[in-house]
Amino acid sequence: MLSALILVPLVAAIIVGFTKSGQTARTLALSTAGLLFVWTLWLLFQFDLSDTGLQFSEYLTWAEPIGLSYSLGTDGLSMPLLVLNALLTGVVVYSSKANTPRASLYYGLILLVNAGVAGAFLAQNLLLFVLFFELELIPLYLLIAIWGGEKRGYAAMKFLLYTALSGILILAAFLGVAWLSGSFSFDYDSISTENLPLRAQLILLTVLLVGLGIKIPLVPLHTWSPDAYVEASPPVAILLGGILAKLGTYGLVRFGLQMFPNTWEIVAPGLALIGAISVMYGSLNAIAQNDIKRMVAYSSIGHMGYVLVAAAAGTDLSVLGAVAQMVAHGLILALLFNLVGIVEDKVGTRELQLLNGLMNPVRGLPLVSGLLVMAGMASAGIPGLVGFAAEFIVFQGSFPIFPIPTLICILSSGLTAVYFVILLNRTCFGKLNNELAYYDRLTWSERVPALVLSVIILFLGIQPNWLIRWMEPTATMLASTLQPTQEIVAQNVTQR
Known part of the structure; x- marks a missing residue:
């Protein structure tokens, strides 16, 4: 099979x-x-x-x-x-x-x-x-x-x-x-x-x-x-x-x-630190980008750091969160790249300075803009979407072992909202150029991938059990081999 x-x-x-x-x-x-x-x-x-x-x-x-x-x-x-x-x-x-x-x-x-x-x-x-x-x-x-x-x-x-x-x-x-x-x-x-x-x-x-x-x-x-x-x-x-x-x-x-x-107990603190650095580095670089595709690329680097922090913690919840974050990240990133590709194809540019007013219901790209808002919210971990479920489990499972790296990840989650607000404010809102803004309408074939991904992201956000139920027994088994590690790391953190 x-x-x-x-x-x-x-x-x-x-x-x-x-x-x-x-x-x-x-x-x-x-x-x-x-x-x-x-x-x-x-x-x-x-x-x-x-x-x-x-x-x-x-x-x-x-x-x-x-x-x-x-x-x-x-x-x-x-x-x-x-x-x-x-x-x-x-x-x-x-x-x-x-x-x-x-x-x-x-x-x-x-x-x-x-x-x-x-x-x-x-x-x-x-x-x-x-x-x-x-x-x-x-x-x-x-x-x-x-x-x-x-x-x-x-x-x-x-x-x-x-x-x-x-x-x-x-x-x-x-x-x-x-x-x-x-x-x-x-x-x-x-x-x-x-x-x-x-x-x-x-x-x-x-x-x-x-x-x-x-x-x-x-x-x-x-x-x-x-x-x-x-x-x-x-x-x-x-x-x-x-x-x-x-x-x-x-x-x-x-x-x-x-x-x-x-040996995981020895490298775990260093891995958690590297994961936190990756999360913060990706977020700060995303804020600095003018190319929306490069912004999404750096966003991806940041969100993969969550997985490293969760794996380093090695608790049953954090391992479960790591696997859930892999799936959630794949769905959200696929939606973002799909929408960015549509914007580039219809408008002819990915530069934030040249994009505005795409939410205009008459001459803009209202469906793309609406789904882009949803994708940004999912990436920022807004409740009701799959990104929140995965990140919450990561944070809850990692915090008892590595509180500082986890707090850095939570702070970076706020920065995710910052750079997506920048992206959405400059692309979806504002005035359209009356001379240039006559964009081709989306065909149904162009809409289907983004709509399918959006429905899945929304469904798994509302019903996260459909995401985690398959992973939970294996995650618990994997974490059980690291229980001594968790106790040692927790003691070291407490002593510090």
């Missing part, structure tokens, strides 16, 4: 790649994405909430001499992310322009990215995770380099180098764990770091965290991110921020927190 999430998009990518008609390629890609979304929803509702272990597991011996096996499984950590991956892939395909050049290659690459991300979320073998982790590298490089903006070559090469380095560091950490532990298999359940010297664990965990920090991205490993997000087309930016970045945060919880429980 899980192999279908990998094999179907891989086979479809090959078929789409050899399709001569761009419209046929788009139809096939959209049909594949829809099928994958329905399949992940079916798996979600077949998911046993009382089982904290792996479900729907598959295992095949592959390259036994090097410890590589085809081992798949899903739990409450990966299952919601699989649904997010399928949903946003459909949004990306649907929102792509009908006249996209070299459409067969374009849609084929998107499906390859989907397969790579799904495989990484499902992999229960460390080498298999690295293989899928690297599978999306070349497709995304090409998606930026071919269909990106003016500086697409620079942004694509920067993305390629940073992501390649990230994969090398993660592979090095996994090889070190297997070599030092004496394991002949890279299956996740057969590797343990408990008997390794503390110094070796710290070195391996540091290497792993740097590799994952590049992918997340975290300050100061983030410099590839704003350039890649800005130069990528809006649909590809959704792939980068809404889906790809989740590989880093997923690996942080799956491999960092769970594989190194004995």
Whole structure:
């Protein structure tokens, strides 16, 4: 059942790649994405909430001499992310322009990215995770380099180098764990770091965290991110921020927190500090931007810092909040990039100084403006929207362990409201230029992705249990391995 999430998009990518008609390629890609979304929803509702272990597991011996096996499984950590991956892939395909050049290659690459991300979320073998982790590298490089903006070559090469380095560091950490532990298999359940010297664990965990920090991205490993997000087309930016970045945060919880429980207490305070710095840095840089797409890119950096603070705390609530924040961030960021792309396409600019009055019901873009207001409110954590539910759980779970970093995150949440008020005030309100403001109306096909994402964001905000119920048992299990860590960190904080 899980192999279908990998094999179907891989086979479809090959078929789409050899399709001569761009419209046929788009139809096939959209049909594949829809099928994958329905399949992940079916798996979600077949998911046993009382089982904290792996479900729907598959295992095949592959390259036994090097410890590589085809081992798949899903739990409450990966299952919601699989649904997010399928949903946003459909949004990306649907929102792509009908006249996209070299459409067969374009849609084929998107499906390859989907397969790579799904495989990484499902992999229960460390080498298999690295293989899928690297599978999306070349497709995304090409998606930026071919269909990106003016500086697409620079942004694509920067993305390629940073992501390649990230994969090398993660592979090095996994090889070190297997070599030092004496394991002949890279299956996740057969590797343990408990008997390794503390110094070796710290070195391996540091290497792993740097590799994952590049992918997340975290300050100061983030410099590839704003350039890649800005130069990528809006649909590809959704792939980068809404889906790809989740590989880093997923690996942080799956491999960092769970594989190194004995050393997590040592690095946790530093991680919480870095997370708080990333949150504040992203917010302050977003306020300073004049390009609304770059503003959203820096906003993404800030919000991913919440996940690091939550994972560092390691309580059951904070781990639950970390996973919820991954999903909420993916939905909100996808909506923002989609709306920014529509504004750029209809108005012809992303510059705040040149945008105003889009809320005008006659000659503006009132629907886009209204949804942009909603997206800004969701990102700022306004109650009733999915961003509030995720951030509240993060803050509630992290505060007892790391009060100061959590307070910095709460303050940054206020700054999120500041830069979105700046964005909305300058783009949606004010007077339209009577000579230039005759914007094309949105077609229904252009409205659908934003409306679907908005409905989901609103529904999960009103009914957050539909978001967290799948994650809670696994989050509790993951945090239980760190209970001694929590007590030690709490004592240290109290003494200080």
